[in-house]
Amino acid sequence: MSAMDRYEAVIGLEVHVQLATATKIFCGCSTAFGAPANSQICPVCTGQPGVLPVLNGRVLRFAAMIALALRCEIRRRSIFARKNYFYPDLPKGYQISQYDRPLAEHGTVDVLCDETMHAIGVTRIHLEEDAGKCIHAAGGDSFVDLNRAGVPLIEIVSEPEIRSPQQAAAYMRTIRDIVRALNISDGNMEQGSLRCDANVSLRPRGEQGLGTKTEVKNLNSFRFVQKALEYEIERQAAILADGGQIVQQTRLFDADRGVTRVMREKEEAHDYRYFPEPDLPPALVSEALLGELSAALPELPTARIQRYVDQHQLSLLDASELNRERELADYFEAAVAAGAQPKRAANWIMVELLSRLDDARQPSNVSPQHLAGLLELIASGKVSGKLAKSIFAKMWESGESAEAVAERENLFQQSDEGSIAAEIAAVIAENPKQVADYRAGKEKLFGFFVGQVMKRTRGKANPQLLNALLKKQLIGEGPSLD
Amino acid sequence: MSVFDSIEQARQALDRHEISAAELTEHYLRRVQALDSQLGCFLHLDRQGALEQAELIDRSLAANRSAGRLAGIPLALKDILVTADQPTTCGSKVLEGWRASYDATVVERLRASGAVVLGKLNMDEFAMGSSNENSAYFPCKNPWDLRCVPGGSSGGSAAAVAADFCLGTLGTDTGGSIRQPASFCGVTGIKPTYGRVSRFGVIAFASSLDQVGPLARSVEDCAELLAVIAGHDPQDATTIEQPLEDYRQACRQPISGLRIGVPREVFSAGADPAVCDAVERALAELEQAGAILVEVGFPDMSRAVATYYVICTAEASSNLARYDGVRYGQRIGEDDGLLAMYQQTRRLLGAEVQRRILLGTFALSAGYYEAYYAKAQRVRTLIRRDFSDAFAACDVIATPTSPTAAFELGEKIDDPLQMYLADVFTISANLAGLPGISLPCGFSARGLPIGLQLLAKPLGEGELLRCGAAYQRLTDWHRRRPENLESDGVSR
Ligand SMILES: [Zn+2]
Numbered sequence: 001m002s003a004m005d006r007y008e009a010v011i012g013l014e015v016h017v018q019l020a021t022a023t024k025i026f027c028g029c030s031t032a033f034g035a036p037a038n039s040q041i042c043p044v045c046t047g048q049p050g051v052l053p054v055l056n057g058r059v060l061r062f063a064a065m066i067a068l069a070l071r072c073e074i075r076r077r078s079i080f081a082r083k084n085y086f087y088p089d090l091p092k093g094y095q096i097s098q099y100d101r102p103l104a105e106h107g108t109v110d111v112l113c114d115e116t117m118h119a120i121g122v123t124r125i126h127l128e129e130d131a132g133k134c135i136h137a138a139g140g141d142s143f144v145d146l147n148r149a150g151v152p153l154i155e156i157v158s159e160p161e162i163r164s165p166q167q168a169a170a171y172m173r174t175i176r177d178i179v180r181a182l183n184i185s186d187g188n189m190e191q192g193s194l195r196c197d198a199n200v201s202l203r204p205r206g207e208q209g210l211g212t213k214t215e216v217k218n219l220n221s222f223r224f225v226q227k228a229l230e231y232e233i234e235r236q237a238a239i240l241a242d243g244g245q246i247v248q249q250t251r252l253f254d255a256d257r258g259v260t261r262v263m264r265e266k267e268e269a270h271d272y273r274y275f276p277e278p279d280l281p282p283a284l285v286s287e288a289l290l291g292e293l294s295a296a297l298p299e300l301p302t303a304r305i306q307r308y309v310d311q312h313q314l315s316l317l318d319a320s321e322l323n324r325e326r327e328l329a330d331y332f333e334a335a336v337a338a339g340a341q342p343k344r345a346a347n348w349i350m351v352e353l354l355s356r357l358d359d360a361r362q363p364s365n366v367s368p369q370h371l372a373g374l375l376e377l378i379a380s381g382k383v384s385g386k387l388a389k390s391i392f393a394k395m396w397e398s399g400e401s402a403e404a405v406a407e408r409e410n411l412f413q414q415s416d417e418g419s420i421a422a423e424i425a426a427v428i429a430e431n432p433k434q435v436a437d438y439r440a441g442k443e444k445l446f447g448f449f450v451g452q453v454m455k456r457t458r459g460k461a462n463p464q465l466l467n468a469l470l471k472k473q474l475i476g477e478g479p480s481l482d
Numbered sequence: 483m484s485v486f487d488s489i490e491q492a493r494q495a496l497d498r499h500e501i502s503a504a505e506l507t508e509h510y511l512r513r514v515q516a517l518d519s520q521l522g523c524f525l526h527l528d529r530q531g532a533l534e535q536a537e538l539i540d541r542s543l544a545a546n547r548s549a550g551r552l553a554g555i556p557l558a559l560k561d562i563l564v565t566a567d568q569p570t571t572c573g574s575k576v577l578e579g580w581r582a583s584y585d586a587t588v589v590e591r592l593r594a595s596g597a598v599v600l601g602k603l604n605m606d607e608f609a610m611g612s613s614n615e616n617s618a619y620f621p622c623k624n625p626w627d628l629r630c631v632p633g634g635s636s637g638g639s640a641a642a643v644a645a646d647f648c649l650g651t652l653g654t655d656t657g658g659s660i661r662q663p664a665s666f667c668g669v670t671g672i673k674p675t676y677g678r679v680s681r682f683g684v685i686a687f688a689s690s691l692d693q694v695g696p697l698a699r700s701v702e703d704c705a706e707l708l709a710v711i712a713g714h715d716p717q718d719a720t721t722i723e724q725p726l727e728d729y730r731q732a733c734r735q736p737i738s739g740l741r742i743g744v745p746r747e748v749f750s751a752g753a754d755p756a757v758c759d760a761v762e763r764a765l766a767e768l769e770q771a772g773a774i775l776v777e778v779g780f781p782d783m784s785r786a787v788a789t790y791y792v793i794c795t796a797e798a799s800s801n802l803a804r805y806d807g808v809r810y811g812q813r814i815g816e817d818d819g820l821l822a823m824y825q826q827t828r829r830l831l832g833a834e835v836q837r838r839i840l841l842g843t844f845a846l847s848a849g850y851y852e853a854y855y856a857k858a859q860r861v862r863t864l865i866r867r868d869f870s871d872a873f874a875a876c877d878v879i880a881t882p883t884s885p886t887a888a889f890e891l892g893e894k895i896d897d898p899l900q901m902y903l904a905d906v907f908t909i910s911a912n913l914a915g916l917p918g919i920s921l922p923c924g925f926s927a928r929g930l931p932i933g934l935q936l937l938a939k940p941l942g943e944g945e946l947l948r949c950g951a952a953y954q955r956l957t958d959w960h961r962r963r964p965e966n967l968e969s970d971g972v973s974r
Contacts, residue, residue: 047804050586050682052681052682052718052720088808093804094800094803142820144808278689278797279689
């Protein structure tokens with residue numbers, strides 16, 4: 001019995017989301033990613049003497065949207081606070097954040113994991129500014145890039161209600177899907193738009209109390225969230241199983257080695273000396289704004305998954321696969337809107353489309369309307385299912401409609417009885433021995449004849465028609481060439 | 483050249499082409515160059531920039547183009563106000579050599595109205611002090627008696643007006659830093675309502691208390707400057723959106739029926755007898771002119787001092803964290819690693835600044851926050867309530883500005899507590915965000931000016947101007963000038 005069978009993991013996540021505003025939270029500088037170092041800075045975001053912050057209204061709007069989507073209680077007057085610490089990438093010597101009166105509290109997010117919906121509590125959502133970035137050059141010199149300083153962030157803190165690394169990764173993915181559905185963040189983890197710290201502790205199964213926790217930082221992909229937690233849970237379980245005690249500490253995930261390492265002990269914990277930011281009035285959220293935002297709130301990914309199950313009779317698995325990325329689900333719906341049968345469209349998207357995309361967010365070469373057109377050709381028997389795949393491949397290359405490709409390549413299914421019958425007759429004439437064997441009872445040869453006819457028609461013969469005609473002609477009922 | 487007693491006089495002379503802006507500027511520059519070595523008002527004198535600006539104004543005036551309300555009027559700025567064309571040190575070595583890339587909003591507004599900025603004025607380092615002895619460069623002295631301090635932290639701003647180095651200055655007031663030096667130097671100074679004047683480009687000491695205001699020879703001159711610098715600023719989220727009242731008009735209002743609240747018990751207990759006598763005489767004159775005196779309460783002053791020093795040090799400890807040597811200003815010890823760089827660079831901060839950073843850091847620390855900072859904020863709310871109770875019965879409240887006239891250099895420098903008590907009458911207004919004014923109202927036996935303080939409700943600047951201007955029509959204390967400064971060859 002592994003140590004893990006005796007313990008239950010208690011996990012809480014702190015997710016930082018970069019909001020996709022064009023300008024920073026307290027000044028007019030651009031937030032665009034990848035610009036040359038210190039090219040998107042001004043006196044305000046570099047903390048020059050005398051400057052003051054002014055809140056970017058869009059930041060508050062975006063944050064209120066996510067708070068609504070996570071079904072939080074939203075504070076009408078939330079308070080900014082200064083978090084004081086020294087670091088070269090922190091221009092003012094404090095970060096403007098929120099502390100005891102954050103924008104939102106007491107929310108819930110529905111997370112689909114192992115085909116079950118889990119409601120995970122959201123403790124709080126608060127606004128804050130990002131810090132800059134230190135660059136340590138070879139030779140011992142250090143540089144500071146302040147392009148990121150003042151980029152708007154929200155921090156979403158979950159309740160310690162996550163029970164497994166898989167659930168943690170699913171929670172993180174859900175948060176990402178929601179912010180992307182709301183269009184308030186690109187959710188791009190490689191560029192740091194979505195970052196996560198995890199708190200994890202173990203307790204004997206069946207107990208309610210909480211064990212000593214560790215905090216794992218630097219989890220910047222879904223896989224790292226899962227891997228780091230798996231490692232950390234095993235590590236803690238081994239200590240507890242040996243009768244040892246967990247030390248409360250902050251640990252860093254080393255993605256290269258797949259392990260967590262001590263970053264600082266609790267005794268070294270910062271005293272951030274929070275106090276209300278005197279330079280900013282309370283952030284006000286009016287009833288009118290809440291009304292407007294609630295009314296405009298788009299369908300969220302979990303609701304969309306459920307709708308695909310209810311409305312389109314997709315399996316939960318297919319529905320969530322389509323909702324893996326917003327763009328994919330949008331594509332599916334556009335195809336359905338263009339007349340595609342939902343289940344068939346889902347299959348084509350998951351097999352043919354996804355195998356051709358490195359990333360499900362990429363635009364497809366085949367438009368959803370063209371996919372619907374192809375499915376229509378199959379349904380009406382104008383092209384065969386088998387040929388349809390090669391038609392799709394050609395559509396992918398040229399961007400043309402299925403009609404156009406089938407026309408150009410002469411791939412329409414042959415459904416003309418006379419010409420199929422003629423091909424069958426030719427095959428029968430060419431293969432007298434096989435015909436004799438078949439008529440003698442070797443019915444397995446039927447497939448051979450189908451193959452021969454298909455070969456002559458380059459796969460275009462309507463299979464149902466071919467089957468029917470072939471049967472007739474083989475048993476001698478059809479027109480003969482005698 | 484004749485002396486100008488007011489901005490209005492100079493304005494008329496300029497408009498009638500009796501004098502050019504360049505001549506006026508040259509006159510003041512000469513005075514500064516001849517006399518300021520005795521006083522130490524200026525940390526930076528921008529002779530060339532001032533003359534260029536004056537010549538530009540002259541061209542506009544010659545063409546009878548509207549050049550602004552303060553066109554050609556020579557002024558000077560406390561060195562806490564950030565300027566792009568002149569250095570800004572905030573009286574500190576840590577910012578020596580730093581040049582801002584932008585102008586403070588108040589500086590922009592002065593320039594837009596055509597003012598000529600002569601230079602940057604001495605102050606206590608980061609505005610922390612009541613005597614100007616905490617300037618990291620040199621102390622500024624009181625024009626009425628060079629052995630005495632000009633007050634602080636806007637000591638240079640008050641002394642420059644008293645010495646007739648310019649027609650007006652801007653200072654900042656966090657706990658009395660405009661009013662107390664105005665009182666010590668015998669000039670008029672206004673601390674506006676918190677949020678009435680933009681703090682953008684004002685180097686922060688205590689953000690919830692700091693406010694910019696004018697110092698000048700008279701209430702009317704202060705009104706003239708206030709009208710230019712006050713008003714909402716989109717770059718300062720704490721400024722008030724309400725439109726300005728007509729400050730010139732307010733100066734002309736009669737005071738019959740104006741109710742002046744007098745917390746007599748409080749100020750007579752705390753102030754020098756000579757100061758109390760001068761204030762009582764002023765009140766009697768105002769009463770004769772039709773004002774009604776009423777007894778009112780005043781917030782507990784010892785409580786206010788304690789509250790003030792918790793809040794201002796807490797905010798300062800955070801505001802001054804940015805002087806770490808990483809991005810601007812002085813940097814020392816970078817070869818010895820980050821921590822050494824922080825430590826050595828921050829040792830450039832003076833003793834009083836370090837003391838306040840330490841006090842404030844302590845007040846915000848885990849385990850002490852509730853007992854100090856949080857409690858101070860609650861007391862602050864009570865002080866506000868005390869004032870609003872008092873203002874139910876009166877339009878303005880009168881007190882001495884400072885318990886004493888100017889003291890001597892060195893007298894209190896080793897006793898920070900005594901120094902802190904110099905602000906006992908002024909700091910409550912900052913805690914409550916109220917506007918206040920200091921008016922010259924007499925002299926001590928030693929011949930040092932005494933100041934009368936008037937406070938009003940939030941946005942009650944008009945009432946202060948009304949009462950102050952009326953008082954100055956009745957008296958001539960504000961016209962007196964120190965006689966001991968003149969040297970040969972420099973006319974006034
Ligand atoms: Zn900026």
